[in-house]
Amino acid sequence: MIFHDVVIVGGGLTGLMAAVEAPPGTDVAVISKIYPTRSHSGAAQGGFNAALGDDDSVEDHLFDTVKGGDYLGDQDAIEVLCSEGPEVIRQLERMGVPWSRTPDGRPAQRSLGGAGFPRACYAADISGHVVLHTLYERALAAGVRIYPEWHLVELLVEDGALAGLLVYDLATGRLEVVRCRVALLATGGYGRIFRKTTNGHANTGDGTAIAYRAGAVLADMEFVQFHPTTLCGTNILISEAARGEGGYLFNAVGERFMARYAPQKMELAPRDVVSRSIFQEIKEGRGLGNGYVHLDLTHLGVDKITRRLPQVNDLARIYAAVDPTQAPIPIEPAQHYSMGGIRVNLSCETNIPGLLAAGETANVSVHGANRLGGNSLLETVVFGRRAGRHMLKAADHSSPPRSSLELALARWQAIFSAGKPQEPGDDSASAIRDAMSRTMTDKVGVFRTGEELREAVEEIAALRRRYGALRVPAGEHPFNYQLIEHLELGCLLELSEVTAGAAYRRTESRGAHYRMDHPLRDDANWLHHTLVRRGGAGPVYEAGPVSITRFQPETRGY
Amino acid sequence: MRLTLNINRFDPQTDNKPYGREYTVDWEQHETVLDLLLKTRREDPSLAFRRSCRSSICGSCAMLIADRSQLACHTLVREVAGDGGSLCIKPLPGFRQLKDLVVEMDPFFDALKRVLPWVITVPQHNGLVSQEDSERIEPPATCILCGVCDAEVRQSGSVTPAALVKNVRLAVDPRDALGINRMKITGLTEEGLQTFRELLASVCPKGIKLPPVALE
Ligand SMILES: Cc1cc2nc3c(=O)[nH]c(=O)nc-3n(C[C@H](O)[C@H](O)[C@H](O)COP(=O)(O)OP(=O)(O)OC[C@H]3O[C@@H](n4cnc5c(N)ncnc54)[C@H](O)[C@@H]3O)c2cc1C
Ligand code: SF4
Ligand code: FES
Numbered sequence: 001m002i003f004h005d006v007v008i009v010g011g012g013l014t015g016l017m018a019a020v021e022a023p024p025g026t027d028v029a030v031i032s033k034i035y036p037t038r039s040h041s042g043a044a045q046g047g048f049n050a051a052l053g054d055d056d057s058v059e060d061h062l063f064d065t066v067k068g069g070d071y072l073g074d075q076d077a078i079e080v081l082c083s084e085g086p087e088v089i090r091q092l093e094r095m096g097v098p099w100s101r102t103p104d105g106r107p108a109q110r111s112l113g114g115a116g117f118p119r120a121c122y123a124a125d126i127s128g129h130v131v132l133h134t135l136y137e138r139a140l141a142a143g144v145r146i147y148p149e150w151h152l153v154e155l156l157v158e159d160g161a162l163a164g165l166l167v168y169d170l171a172t173g174r175l176e177v178v179r180c181r182v183a184l185l186a187t188g189g190y191g192r193i194f195r196k197t198t199n200g201h202a203n204t205g206d207g208t209a210i211a212y213r214a215g216a217v218l219a220d221m222e223f224v225q226f227h228p229t230t231l232c233g234t235n236i237l238i239s240e241a242a243r244g245e246g247g248y249l250f251n252a253v254g255e256r257f258m259a260r261y262a263p264q265k266m267e268l269a270p271r272d273v274v275s276r277s278i279f280q281e282i283k284e285g286r287g288l289g290n291g292y293v294h295l296d297l298t299h300l301g302v303d304k305i306t307r308r309l310p311q312v313n314d315l316a317r318i319y320a321a322v323d324p325t326q327a328p329i330p331i332e333p334a335q336h337y338s339m340g341g342i343r344v345n346l347s348c349e350t351n352i353p354g355l356l357a358a359g360e361t362a363n364v365s366v367h368g369a370n371r372l373g374g375n376s377l378l379e380t381v382v383f384g385r386r387a388g389r390h391m392l393k394a395a396d397h398s399s400p401p402r403s404s405l406e407l408a409l410a411r412w413q414a415i416f417s418a419g420k421p422q423e424p425g426d427d428s429a430s431a432i433r434d435a436m437s438r439t440m441t442d443k444v445g446v447f448r449t450g451e452e453l454r455e456a457v458e459e460i461a462a463l464r465r466r467y468g469a470l471r472v473p474a475g476e477h478p479f480n481y482q483l484i485e486h487l488e489l490g491c492l493l494e495l496s497e498v499t500a501g502a503a504y505r506r507t508e509s510r511g512a513h514y515r516m517d518h519p520l521r522d523d524a525n526w527l528h529h530t531l532v533r534r535g536g537a538g539p540v541y542e543a544g545p546v547s548i549t550r551f552q553p554e555t556r557g558y
Numbered sequence: 559m560r561l562t563l564n565i566n567r568f569d570p571q572t573d574n575k576p577y578g579r580e581y582t583v584d585w586e587q588h589e590t591v592l593d594l595l596l597k598t599r600r601e602d603p604s605l606a607f608r609r610s611c612r613s614s615i616c617g618s619c620a621m622l623i624a625d626r627s628q629l630a631c632h633t634l635v636r637e638v639a640g641d642g643g644s645l646c647i648k649p650l651p652g653f654r655q656l657k658d659l660v661v662e663m664d665p666f667f668d669a670l671k672r673v674l675p676w677v678i679t680v681p682q683h684n685g686l687v688s689q690e691d692s693e694r695i696e697p698p699a700t701c702i703l704c705g706v707c708d709a710e711v712r713q714s715g716s717v718t719p720a721a722l723v724k725n726v727r728l729a730v731d732p733r734d735a736l737g738i739n740r741m742k743i744t745g746l747t748e749e750g751l752q753t754f755r756e757l758l759a760s761v762c763p764k765g766i767k768l769p770p771v772a773l774e
Binding site for chain 1: 569570571588590599600603604605606607608609610611612613614615616617618632634656657658660663664667670671674675676677679683685686687688689692695696699700701702703727728731733734
């Protein structure tokens with residue numbers, strides 16, 4: 001048995017920020033299923049929002065975020081996000097983040113969607129990458145103990161409080177019990193429930209699903225962000241920075257069609273608005289090929305593209321065979337961000353004593369019904385820092401795991417088929433996963449209807465039954481990726497079920513959740529969070545209040 | 559189109575030594591080697607390899623593809639498939655094979671520690687960095703720690719290739735207290751550094767071009 005005072009699961013921006021911000025002398029360990037620098041935070045391109053500019057203000061950032069989230073965001077949490085933002089950015093500066101600079105040497109800022117000012121601090125278009133590596137460097141400097149390629153399997157909860165973690169060590173192939181005084185989940189999003197997603201392979205929502213199984217409350221799972229500009233086919237992201245730097249969207253007849261939907265903000269309207277507009281164009285016959293539109297950067301010139309958007313330049317060439325300095329890029333919307341997650345308070349505490357959560361895996365509801373570009377990276381460092389500083393105070397004097405461990409070990413044994421070989425024609429994890437992700441993209445996407453959502457709920461339930469019969473051949477072997485994929489699929493199915501279920505329940509349209517059968521926002525009945533708990537017979541939903549402090553809901557136009 | 563993949567396999571629990579195993583896969587014009595590996599794993603779920611971002615930014619998928627160390631997700635099949643429609647994939651050379659295409663990465667990450675791989679911030683630094691300096695920092699800061707340079711470049715100095723890249727990134731940072739003094743521990747001559755710069759630009763999947771940096 002391994003013991004650390006503080007155990008952080010996840011080595012992305014959230015987890016590493018928490019690790020370096022834990023009070024000096026704290027015994028901190030980071031467990032991560034991939035090496036920390038491989039975390040998906042590193043793929044973030046656009047930037048970190050913070051009201052640093054002379055014309056900008058925390059108040060404006062707050063308002064843009066509240067409005068961007070269609071008034072579902074908790075304004076107390078958004079206040080924390082926006083007011084701590086500038087300070088955290090200055091702290092990252094001192095840690096050595098190589099920001100791009102203004103002529104007078106300050107961190108440069110660019111416009112992203114839904115913002116009133118150029119507010120996103122960036123480093124070319126590898127903003128997430130440089131901050132992830134800087135925090136990894138700080139974690140090394142601070143002597144944080146890192147367990148790379150350790151995969152969280154279960155949380156052990158004894159008498160309602162966290163008692164330990166069950167973890168599979170890929171290199172040895174062994175199961176380990178890890179004990180701690182307090183644990184933080186910083187396991188990222190679950191975009192992989194969708195077939196079309198910008199998220200990397202590791203974004204399977206493990207922490208969210210495992211916490212849910214252990215009794216944690218999830219919130220707002222129906223709110224899923226679809227990014228307007230992803231490469232047609234692979235869905236690799238082309239950052240909003242491309243539009244922030246001045247890129248245009250064109251339909252098949254050469255119109256800048258955003259003029260029809262968001263005459264003021266045009267291409268820089270929030271993502272939910274732009275994604276719906278693209279699909280509307282395609283639906284009305286103004287799409288190209290088998291359903292895409294063009295993102296045109298050619299007028300920006302070679303110099304701007306190679307300096308400010310080097311990664312976009314590279315991605316378009318390799319993955320779409322397009323030279324963006326010469327030709328428009330074919331793009332389509334795809335899943336991008338999970339607004340839903342483990343419900344936490346302003347100190348990142350879940351409803352399970354001893355368990356905290358932060359970052360994309362959590363829902364402190366700073367994004368409400370739709371996240372603005374640049375706010376998620378900010379959330380990782382602001383709330384990662386809060387979690388790191390607060391963790392020891394949240395430590396719980398729990399008993400060692402007993403019955404929870406026995407049950408977990410029995411479940412673990414049941415995963416394996418004990419030598420029975422796989423037959424051709426047997427059901428497989430990849431077949432179930434394909435069906436799941438297709439259902440989610442086809443029926444729980446940008447445009448939703450009650451009928452399709454009901455079908456999705458039923459289809460996912462059927463897939464869960466199939467999954468229940470599936471076994472993994474090899475046992476506790478090193479680098480058993482078949483086992484990993486099996487575990488991940490279980491998490492994905494769990495989260496698909498509540499995403500589809502919550503979307504079916506919410507009979508209104510708000511932010512990223514658009515119901516064609518209920519096209520209007522309905523504050524009278526739905527200005528509340530969807531909370532969900534795992535009951536014996538499936539998810540149990542209820543309503544939770546929204547914190548509204550400064551801004552009363554208004555109609556949202558751009 | 560159809561292709562024969564020859565993948566170097568090794569399972570420490572059952573095999574005495576690595577062996578090549580052939581798979582036949584269909585591929586399309588736009589696909590990467592990582593796409594082929596993912597398809598292969600659908601047929602043979604026991605195949606082990608690492609991947610995360612699939613967009614050349616996380617550094618997980620470095621391996622030996624057609625005799626060259628490169629990222630599977632950054633290598634288009636059409637550029638490496640041999641005339642006879644075959645392709646050979648092995649683990650990253652110079653790294654210990656743990657299972658199939660998974661190699662031991664701990665020594666690689668540990669080697670970074672030799673250069674104190676973090677900015678030792680000058681206490682009274684005002685947080686301003688000129689555009690010129692930031693443009694010098696950016697290329698080496700693009701490093702994704704994939705290990706390709708360690709696999710491909712025989713380095714004469716006393717630090718490993720990726721650690722040297724990190725060291726240069728820190729040496730040109732005006733916020734760093736050691737700054738240019740960092741170059742002393744590399745034990746490199748001007749020519750050595752120039753040779754490394756050229757080699758790196760030719761092997762690094764991110765095409766990193768090291769900025770000019772003085773050696774004393
Ligand atoms: C392509 C892309 C571009 C983006 N660009 C921007 C942007 O410009 N601005 C912005 O604000 N936001 C952006 N976002 C969103 C933002 O990057 C993410 O929300 C954020 O980085 C999530 O960070 P995180 O630390 O919560 O999780 P991640 O970085 O995803 O890290 C999750 C960590 O958890 C670990 N983990 C997961 N499961 C387990 C398990 N079972 N056991 C052990 N460890 C586990 C993983 O190993 C990993 O280390 C972008 C997202 C994508 C996909
Ligand atoms: S310098 Fe290039 S080849 Fe070497 S580890 Fe970094 S990205 Fe990989
Ligand atoms: S999978 Fe990330 S670099 Fe290839």
